[in-house]
Amino acid sequence: MEFLGVTPLIILLAVALWQCVLIGYTFSLAGNSADEAAHKGAIAQGSRGYACRHAAERELPKVWRESMKRTECRSSSGLYKASVKLRVPVLVPGVFNLPMTIEGNAASPLEAER
Structure with a gap:
């Protein structure tokens, strides 16, 4: 009987943990995407x-x-900088997004044009 009373809390905790995983994955994707873009x-x-x-x-x-959301690319003092903004999905990617964005930034040294 106690297990049935705690089951909704366990489900709520699992949903909250899954949402945290999606937020972390979005951070990782934004950073990697910005790094690739700058390079x-x-x-x-x-x-x-x-x-x-x-x-x-x-x-x-x-x-x-x-x-x-958007990608900004620019050169600045010998560096090429990229900024990528992604929206965070809610529970199931592709269905609904949170109204918050995650930003990834990166810079890479400019190569001289030949």
């Missing part, structure tokens, strides 16, 4: 902005790519 933008021979934005989207799973 590709820094070594691009042509349009650095296009290479940066394309690299940021290419590595993301479809659900996060579709909910991506």
